Amino acid sequence: MEELKGGTGSNQLQVFPTARFFEATRDLSLAKSSNDLLERLLKKIEDFFAPEVAAFLLRDQASHDLRYARIVGDKANQLQDKIIKRGEGICGLAAETNQNIIISDCARDPRFNPKVDHLPGLEVYSLMAVPLRQEKKVFGLVALFNKKNGRQFNLDDFKLLLSLMTISELLLERTILLKHINELEEFDPLTEAYNTRAFVNYFQREVARCERYGIDLSLLRVDVDYYEKIIQTFGQEAGERVVSNLSFILRKTTRRVDLVARIGEYEFIIMLPNTNRVGALKLRERIMKILESQNLRATGIPYTVTIEVYSESGQTVSALSKVSEISACLNQVNRKQMRRKYPSPGEELEENILTALFSGPK
Numbered sequence: 001m002e003e004l005k006g007g008t009g010s011n012q013l014q015v016f017p018t019a020r021f022f023e024a025t026r027d028l029s030l031a032k033s034s035n036d037l038l039e040r041l042l043k044k045i046e047d048f049f050a051p052e053v054a055a056f057l058l059r060d061q062a063s064h065d066l067r068y069a070r071i072v073g074d075k076a077n078q079l080q081d082k083i084i085k086r087g088e089g090i091c092g093l094a095a096e097t098n099q100n101i102i103i104s105d106c107a108r109d110p111r112f113n114p115k116v117d118h119l120p121g122l123e124v125y126s127l128m129a130v131p132l133r134q135e136k137k138v139f140g141l142v143a144l145f146n147k148k149n150g151r152q153f154n155l156d157d158f159k160l161l162l163s164l165m166t167i168s169e170l171l172l173e174r175t176i177l178l179k180h181i182n183e184l185e186e187f188d189p190l191t192e193a194y195n196t197r198a199f200v201n202y203f204q205r206e207v208a209r210c211e212r213y214g215i216d217l218s219l220l221r222v223d224v225d226y227y228e229k230i231i232q233t234f235g236q237e238a239g240e241r242v243v244s245n246l247s248f249i250l251r252k253t254t255r256r257v258d259l260v261a262r263i264g265e266y267e268f269i270i271m272l273p274n275t276n277r278v279g280a281l282k283l284r285e286r287i288m289k290i291l292e293s294q295n296l297r298a299t300g301i302p303y304t305v306t307i308e309v310y311s312e313s314g315q316t317v318s319a320l321s322k323v324s325e326i327s328a329c330l331n332q333v334n335r336k337q338m339r340r341k342y343p344s345p346g347e348e349l350e351e352n353i354l355t356a357l358f359s360g361p362k
Contacts, residue, residue, distance in 0.1 A: 020048070021160065025167050034175055038070065041168050045144065046072050048164075049157055052146040053119060055079060056132070059095055059140050066091055066141060078120040089116035094129040095141050100162060101129045104152040119145060126152040130165045134173060188262040190240060191247035199261035199269060200333040203326070206273055207317050214314035218280035220270040221308045221325055222250065222287075227266040234301055239266070241299045249294065253287050263329050277311035284309055 024044045031037035038056060045054045053073035057066040064086040068079045087096040090111060094101045106112040106125050118124050124145050132140040142165060147153065186198035194202070210217045224230070224242060231239045243266055250260045250268060259271040272280055284307045295303055312319050320326060 021163065024048070024164065028164075028167060028171055031171065031175065034172055037168060037171055037175060041142070041164065042070060042072050044164060045142065045161070048160060049144055049153070050148045051144040052122060052148055053079070054142070054144050057084065057091060057095075057141040057143060059138055061139075064096065066095055069140070075119055075122055082120075084116070089113050090127060091129050091141055091143050092116075095131055095138050098131055098133070098136075098138050100131070100158070101127075102153055102155070102158040103127050104154060122146065128153050128158055128161055130161055132165065132172075133169055188247075191244050191262050193247045193251065193268060194259055194261040196261065196263050196329050197333050199259065199263060199271070200329050202259055203271060203320075203329075206271060207320065210273075210313070210317040211315055215274050216276040216311065216313045217317045217320065218272040218275045218277060218309065218311040219320060219323070219326070220272070220280060220284060220287075221310070221323075222246070222268040222270065223306045224266040225304045225306055230301060230303060238299070238301055242266075242295075242301055242303050245295060245299045246291075246303075246305065249290055250287065253290060254283070263325060267325065269325070269329075275311075276313065277309060280309045280311055 024047075028037060028040050028044065031040050042054055042056060045051070051073065053071065053075050055068050055072070056070040058069040059066055066084040068082045068084075071079045084092050086092060090101055090103060090113075093099075093111065103109045103112060104126055106117070106127065112124075117127070122145065126147065127143065127145050129141055129143045131138040132142060142161070144153065144161070186194055188195045206217060209215070224246060227239060227242070230242060243262070247260065247262065247268065250270060254260060254270060254272075257273055261269045261271070263269050270283075272283065275283075287307065288305075291305060295301075310320055310323055321330060
């Protein structure tokens with residue numbers, strides 16, 4: 001429900017800036033992360049409304065208190081991390097009741113509490129407060145205080161802010177869902193090798209199969225030598241060409257039943273089912289010979305690799321999990337799975353805000 005009390009009459013409404021709004025929504029849609037989107041939103045709010053203060057207040061999901069987490073304006077340093085107790089003031093009311101509020105003239109509105117709603121060093125005479133919602137749940141609040149030109153916020157301002165907030169909520173949900181989709185993908189987009197998550201899933205299944213049927217399992221760990229020096233000398237794009245070329249060679253050299261995974265910036269793991277150490281060493285030798293003759297011709301950059309071989313059989317296959325690089329992959333994937341447990345978009349947004357967006361003053 002939108003709270004319009006305190007708005008101006010229709011004779012004071014301004015022409016809705018359709019072209020500017022279109023440009024703003026296009027810019028918001030280019031955001032690459034939740035943090036980026038919220039930063040862009042505050043910048044657009046500053047451009048559209050020229051408030052003395054514009055802020056994003058994060059709602060604590062346990063206490064329901066509000067904390068000033070991102071502020072635009074001269075009072076940013078004074079407001080950073082300021083706490084508003086649950087339900088106090090206009091911002092607390094908006095968050096607690098999940099309503100959008102505009103107060104054009106604070107002196108004439110009985111809901112306005114100067115002790116709570118006035119900001120340090122700023123006497124508030126007009127404000128707007130709109131909750132940020134995901135799945136009908138309030139996670140935060142955008143609040144605007146005063147206009148720099150001394151005028152009051154009006155209904156046109158209010159409608160424009162509501163439109164920006166609605167677009168932002170949809171884009172936040174899209175950003176989070178796209179992130180989930182990317183995490184469900186099995187392949188590394190640069191090299192087309194399997195990613196760490198896929199490797200861990202297939203590796204765990206293969207270990208269980210080998211233990212049950214007493215068969216062999218081997219791993220090859222392939223690292224590009226002096227990769228950082230390649231980057232420093234030839235640039236990042238050259239480094240990407242190297243790992244892409246290496247991935248292509250590894251995938252073309254191995255069998256269809258083998259699995260090639262990129263587990264680091266310049267690290268690969270090859271999983272060789274039903275292959276003992278002798279077979280793994282033969283593959284290692286074949287890869288080294290191919291790289292010696294092809295890498296310079298394909299990339300223009302002479303690079304070498306180090307290949308380590310690990311092999312186990314039957315009941316000892318689980319020992320491969322203790323190889324440092326494999327153990328790191330397992331821990332990384334397990335931590336992500338334990339932390340998420342398939343969260344809703346709203347829960348993911350809350351986690352992003354709490355752990356990354358607003359961990360402290362900028």
